[in-house]
Amino acid sequence: MFQVLFERFVKGKVLAVQEFTDLLINSVRHAFTRPRYLVDTLVQMDVIGFGSLAIVLLTGFFTGGVLALQTYRTLSTFGEVGLLGQVVALSMVRELGPVLTALMVAGRNSSGIASEIGSMLVSEQIDAMRALGTDPLRKLVTPRLYATLVTLPLLTILADFCGMLGGAVVSTSTAHLSSAEYWTLAYQALQFEDCFQGLTKPFFFAIIVALVGCYFGLHTTGGTEGVGRSTTRAVVVACVLILVVDFFYTKFLIATGFF
Amino acid sequence: MTLPEAEPPPRARDRSEGQTAVVELRHVSLAFEEKQVLNDVSFRVGAGETLVLLGVTGSGKSVLLKLILGLLKPDAGQVLVGGQDLAPLSESQLYPIRQRMGIVFQEGALFDSLSVYENVAYRLREEGLKDEARIERQVREVLRFVEMEHALEKMPAELSGGMRRRVSIARAIVNEPAIMLYDSPTAGLDPVTAHTINILIAKLRDVQNVSSLVVTQRLADAYALAHFTYSAEQQGLVAVASDGGLGRRVPTHFLVLRDGTAYFSGSTDELTSTPDPYLRKFLA
Ligand SMILES: Nc1ncnc2c1ncn2[C@@H]1O[C@H](COP(=O)(O)OP(=O)(O)OP(=O)(O)O)[C@@H](O)[C@H]1O
Ligand SMILES: [Mg+2]
Numbered sequence: 122m123f124q125v126l127f128e129r130f131v132k133g134k135v136l137a138v139q140e141f142t143d144l145l146i147n148s149v150r151h152a153f154t155r156p157r158y159l160v161d162t163l164v165q166m167d168v169i170g171f172g173s174l175a176i177v178l179l180t181g182f183f184t185g186g187v188l189a190l191q192t193y194r195t196l197s198t199f200g201e202v203g204l205l206g207q208v209v210a211l212s213m214v215r216e217l218g219p220v221l222t223a224l225m226v227a228g229r230n231s232s233g234i235a236s237e238i239g240s241m242l243v244s245e246q247i248d249a250m251r252a253l254g255t256d257p258l259r260k261l262v263t264p265r266l267y268a269t270l271v272t273l274p275l276l277t278i279l280a281d282f283c284g285m286l287g288g289a290v291v292s293t294s295t296a297h298l299s300s301a302e303y304w305t306l307a308y309q310a311l312q313f314e315d316c317f318q319g320l321t322k323p324f325f326f327a328i329i330v331a332l333v334g335c336y337f338g339l340h341t342t343g344g345t346e347g348v349g350r351s352t353t354r355a356v357v358v359a360c361v362l363i364l365v366v367d368f369f370y371t372k373f374l375i376a377t378g379f380f
Numbered sequence: 381m382t383l384p385e386a387e388p389p390p391r392a393r394d395r396s397e398g399q400t401a402v403v404e405l406r407h408v409s410l411a412f413e414e415k416q417v418l419n420d421v422s423f424r425v426g427a428g429e430t431l432v433l434l435g436v437t438g439s440g441k442s443v444l445l446k447l448i449l450g451l452l453k454p455d456a457g458q459v460l461v462g463g464q465d466l467a468p469l470s471e472s473q474l475y476p477i478r479q480r481m482g483i484v485f486q487e488g489a490l491f492d493s494l495s496v497y498e499n500v501a502y503r504l505r506e507e508g509l510k511d512e513a514r515i516e517r518q519v520r521e522v523l524r525f526v527e528m529e530h531a532l533e534k535m536p537a538e539l540s541g542g543m544r545r546r547v548s549i550a551r552a553i554v555n556e557p558a559i560m561l562y563d564s565p566t567a568g569l570d571p572v573t574a575h576t577i578n579i580l581i582a583k584l585r586d587v588q589n590v591s592s593l594v595v596t597q598r599l600a601d602a603y604a605l606a607h608f609t610y611s612a613e614q615q616g617l618v619a620v621a622s623d624g625g626l627g628r629r630v631p632t633h634f635l636v637l638r639d640g641t642a643y644f645s646g647s648t649d650e651l652t653s654t655p656d657p658y659l660r661k662f663l664a
Contacts, residue, residue, distance in 0.1 A: 245486070246490075252481070253478075253502055254478055254503065
């Protein structure tokens with residue numbers, strides 16, 4: 122009995138991974154052949170990118186600020202308050218900027234995508250689409266994937282900057298650093314490796330945010346109630362995956378000498 | 381008990397014999413997980429014919445229509461559209477076949493995010509039509525046909541059930557398909573609106589010679605389709621007998637699904653005169 126259940130569970134997960142991979146490959150591939158849905162992609166950029174701007178900027182700003190507050194206490198015991206700019210810049214660009222931006226966008230858009238596609242599925246709109254000659258993958262998944270791939274890195278850059286700005290406000294007001302001191306150190310601290318790491322992560326996260334949403338939307342069962350379930354699952358899975366992938370990607374970069 | 385398939389009426393045989401059926405199912409079976417939904421169902425619909433599908437709720441009528449569109453694949457048996465087996469075709473190979481078919485889904489399935497105009501224009505745009513003036517002309521024409529031209533700019537959420545159904549019909553017929561599939565087009569509508577929808581179906585059938593499959597729970601609608609024909613002069617339905625034999629008598633067949641099998645298949649007269657207790661209960 123237990124063995125049967127376990128086997129079913131494992132098979133289910135393997136199947137899910139396989140289907141997710143198929144979804145990834147096909148949605149990437151579809152951008153290279155006609156028909157393309159450019160207008161849909163632009164609309165999604167507006168929804169996903171511009172729509173998330175405010176929360177991402179706020180998240181960045183306050184994360185940078187609280188980071189400066191916390192490290193200020195530690196640094197002041199060593200008398201190294203001057204390093205604040207460096208600490209904030211490095212943490213924001215390498216980790217907190219990409220990860221927190223992705224988590225916020227996942228919370229907002231993985232759920233949005235899952236519920237939108239899920240409700241289209243249960244109201245037979247996806248069937249209608251296929252009946253009218255449209256590949257739903259092309260029309261729904263590919264635009265969302267590419268829109269997220271374009272906008273998430275941009276949002277991350279803005280979040281990084283807002284984080285450093287938040288750090289600057291705290292450093293000048295609480296730690297009484299001069300603004301020039303803060304920004305010079307922050308700027309000098311950033312090496313190519315840091316920027317490389319911080320700017321490649323969003324691409325992985327974008328794939329997770331968009332496709333996990335689409336995957337759960339397309340696998341909705343059980344009517345309107347099921348849409349709620351898929352939405353919740355999409356957010357949870359997307360967030361956990363972002364953190365797991367972040368860990369392994371960072372480990373990979375360190376192992377290959379990019380630290 | 382399954383009634384033996386009776387001889388088709390002479391006119392019907394003239395039409396379908398020798399030519400390939402527009403839609404044909406051969407020994408189709410389909411199960412969802414453990415549940416057997418369709419079990420060895422066979423039928424054929426000739427050009428210009430109407431097949432009325434009856435059956436209690438959950439008997440697999442909607443599933444049957446989805447099989448014909450290739451939205452679902454049968455576990456066993458063959459689904460042929462225009463003589464072509466759908467089973468080996470990939471999704472992209474199915475598109476040209478689906479272009480010849482229109483479907484009205486049970487719940488309408490209009491795109492929530494698009495206006496009535498865009499819903500109806502959807503199919504034309506998908507077919508690569510770029511000429512906006514021509515799209516508008518066709519959309520207006522087809523919306524006039526279903527008497528919904530006034531609602532052009534409305535969103536689906538603002539429409540009533542009957543209006544939604546009519547827009548859904550407009551969306552399906554905008555590129556003049558040769559086969560129409562209607563899933564419970566009159567369910568939940570008042571008799572007046574239901575009647576206008578019957579007129580629409582008959583109009584398409586009699587004016588444009590469209591083959592149709594109509595799923596319905598209302599036997600009255602099925603009889604209206606079988607016994608009446610569309611008259612352009614009267615803008616409505618006239619009894620087949622009363623038009624002096626001028627109008628073509630379009631063969632209408634009935635198929636009753638029960639527990640996933642084709643329980644009855646035959647003409648209107650055979651259905652009405654059946655002694656079978658299950659069917660009698662159905663007719664009551
Ligand atoms: N996608 C699906 N997954 C699992 N089971 C399904 C699915 N679609 C339909 N079924 C099952 O198939 C059976 C037939 O469903 P179908 O929708 O064809 O019924 P119906 O004859 O159209 O009923 P109604 O008159 O209520 O519309 C039902 O028992 C339903 O539970
Ligand atoms: Mg149904």
